[in-house]
Amino acid sequence: MPNEPIGPRLRALRQASGRTVASVAADAGLSVPYIANLENGRGNPTTGALDRLATALGTELSISFTSGTPEVAAAVPPNVVKLSRSKRFRATVGALANQSGQDEQEVAARLITACAHLALALGDPSEHDWWRLLDAALLMAEHPAH
Incomplete structure (x- = not known):
């Protein structure tokens, strides 16, 4: 920094x-x-x-x-902070941690950092855009391409 x-x-x-x-x-x-x-x-x-x-x-x-x-x-923008406090985000983190065998706090921190970088790249994603991105992350974790 x-x-x-x-x-x-x-x-x-x-x-x-x-x-x-x-x-x-x-x-x-x-x-x-x-x-x-x-x-x-x-x-x-x-x-x-x-x-x-x-x-x-x-x-x-x-x-x-x-x-x-x-x-x-990337600084963590307010919309990512709000996202990270939602039930849906915590459920996604839990599912990703379970799928990968990693610690939930580590997964949450990495996902927050990734979302902060995405916010820079995408501008100001809406709440629905964030849900779509989280759904895509879950889909990729549950069904990896071979």
Whole structure:
């Protein structure tokens, strides 16, 4: 995230996964005030703390030094946050996790990230567009092409 404050990204990931600061703090072994300060743009986290936060949020910390134009990480738009809080999204995550044998939190984090990238590519998908995309993901998981 070149020159991008990390606080809003942490908050968006946490909110999109439907987690509280306290639950993330417990999973990451960090204090609630520490995470709240980071989300509010205060503090200077170590890579170790960021790695523990990433793990607690079901994602991975990635640090790279690149030449040229670095890839910009997708922020989680409000419509994706709203989508991720729906019963249908949680049911889709459960089905995908069951199908793949992966942890539901990890699947949710990856699906949220994918939806954030899709929102950038597609503009502002409607709620029905999101349902169609989730249905397509389920169909692909249940009936892979050979």
